[in-house]
Amino acid sequence: MGNTPNVARRSESSRQAIFAAARELCAERGYGRLTIEAIASRAGVSKKTIYRWWPSKGAVILELLDEAATMKAHHPDTGDLAADLRTQLTAVIGMLAPPQTSALAGVIAEALHDPALAHDLRERLIEPRIAEFKNRMRQAQRQGQLSPDADLDVALDLLYGPLYHRLAFHLGMPDPAYLDTLIAHALRSLSMTQ
Amino acid sequence: MGNTPNVARRSESSRQAIFAAARELCAERGYGRLTIEAIASRAGVSKKTIYRWWPSKGAVILELLDEAATMKAHHPDTGDLAADLRTQLTAVIGMLAPPQTSALAGVIAEALHDPALAHDLRERLIEPRIAEFKNRMRQAQRQGQLSPDADLDVALDLLYGPLYHRLAFHLGMPDPAYLDTLIAHALRSLSMTQ
């Protein structure tokens, strides 16, 4: 009574084994063929252990992506907005790369019919990155590289939209030259006063 | 003269019953909970009949969408480009509407891990519509509403991209006012000389 409650005595080694297995299997078979059973088996872990900590395979992958994402610096600020955007967009393109085996593309697909996963995806993975993006854009506004009037929601849509449009219909990711063209169009339209 | 071959031929009534069942079930349960078994059962059709003509539920939905799409006129040409784009984009937004039960969103999700479906989705549904879009844009160029130099691939990315970006992360579809803002930005940047 009145004593400290048990903290979760979660096994970190199991957690890492699960992530490693999930990453490997996703790369080998693609997200669609990935199963909890296979992850458990490959990780040498009981299925129960996975279900104890995550509600679905999407949640495992989401946490894995989140962990990977937070390990990297994001939205570099070299002072050159267009160059920094190119760097960042190229990184995202790399993560969506072959849609078959891209963990991120898999989670996006699953989230389309799983509202709980969609919620977590937006809240834990996407919105923090959107905030970072807007911070970088505001910094550009302060530095006079972008009009102070620029609508940052529009900026997000114009810059990131093409990637997901192309992902959705397998139109191929933009090559570097075309990416520059896109960035140029977006920045140009954002910097014009209405 | 050139008469019908000696084969038992496909039942049109089964085909329509399958489409009707698929449409209903997708609306009721969402694409993710849709199963071939349920479609067959609701349509009063054997599973074999579905598998005889389509390789997966995605292919059924794709053909259904294609049939629905070709029944409607597309990319209206009222002479007012921005208005016509608003009309068209609003129609697409309507099809993606609640991602849970949108047949189109479901096919997009499935195509992310099914290359064969992805191929058909692009070839049968998307590319013809992209061609229509570009025709409309070329018409606008002829009419002087759009710079003759405008890059139509960029146009596609800037105008449609935001929809799929928002779909992917459940950011909510653009409302009419914001849609106009997007269209304005896109057209503005396209019409500037490089």
Place this chain on the structure above:
Amino acid sequence: MGNTPNVARRSESSRQAIFAAARELCAERGYGRLTIEAIASRAGVSKKTIYRWWPSKGAVILELLDEAATMKAHHPDTGDLAADLRTQLTAVIGMLAPPQTSALAGVIAEALHDPALAHDLRERLIEPRIAEFKNRMRQAQRQGQLSPDADLDVALDLLYGPLYHRLAFHLGMPDPAYLDTLIAHALRSLSMTQ
């Protein structure tokens, strides 16, 4: 208008093709894996044509066996009863030979759960042969090789029983020496007066 009615215009060539296909497939895959579809396909015949003339695959095989059986002389009468029985039993053993691919064994198995087939099997194939057997035995009685009191039903049971008992439990068919032993026991007990 009082003209002659159409007699059944059954195609004899189809009938023979069906029998040939059935025989081959039964030998190749065994009776258990034999299907009407495969017979039709191999025979170059429509399934409908098979169903028009036979109610089941068992009936096809039964007719095939009947046709084969009636082409051979049965129950030879060389004057030596034991030798003739040995000849006849050896022929039957040959027909039951590898139970997997024996058409006769297959029909027997199927008749165990198909009363209509069982009826036809008994009536068309078995009872005529039982009658022949009894005729031969009666001839032996007339010739003094068998007691006139011998119970021919018992004779049938004692002589043929061992084959089916061994068939049922895969105990291996009697070899020639053992077959002679069986015949000797049977005839001895039949010839004793009670």
Place this chain on the structure above:
Amino acid sequence: MGNTPNVARRSESSRQAIFAAARELCAERGYGRLTIEAIASRAGVSKKTIYRWWPSKGAVILELLDEAATMKAHHPDTGDLAADLRTQLTAVIGMLAPPQTSALAGVIAEALHDPALAHDLRERLIEPRIAEFKNRMRQAQRQGQLSPDADLDVALDLLYGPLYHRLAFHLGMPDPAYLDTLIAHALRSLSMTQ
């Protein structure tokens, strides 16, 4: 001390439910119309649970028969060989009774095209009973009721053969009087010196 291994173990209640369902359904519909699906459904068990432990419906029925058989005393020894044989044969006749719904007849039929099942049928069900039969016969030899020279394989064939011959061709099982006649013939021929 040699304790239980660290594994989830088989559910005895499921096993009994499966046997009960199989028994009932076999009696209701006959072995031929018996399906794994129906057994699973009636037993309130998943199909996988059946397939986990048995390779086919024949194997389920075989184990069920084995279990039932080992629960009863066999080959009684009252000192009267003919009477004991009559008792035993009558029991077997009862198990083969209506071929449609006899589980034993069903397994025999299936074993005719399933070598693995045939193997198990012989090894687990039949050979132990043959051994019991021979023990009883040897006891009779010791007690002077049967010639010490009697060939026990022949005895088996002559006594049990008629049952399976009659089963195979739906000739009707022997009635008690005829059964006595058969036993008398068999024992007589076995007890004669060669």
Place this chain on the structure above:
DNA sequence: AGATAACCGAGACGGTACGTCCCGTCTTGTA
């Protein structure tokens, strides 16, 4: 220094759907 309670592996379990096979019926044109 136990006690004890959560975690862990293993994997059986009731389910649902899969995609396939074959059934027996039917439809369509040809001969």
Place this chain on the structure above:
DNA sequence: TACAAGACGGGACGTACCGTCTCGGTTATCT
């Protein structure tokens, strides 16, 4: 009208995973 071709509704097959559930065993705090 018999036939080949083969689509059809139906039902069972055997498999794959789902998410839940016991089972013993192993930790790792908390008395």
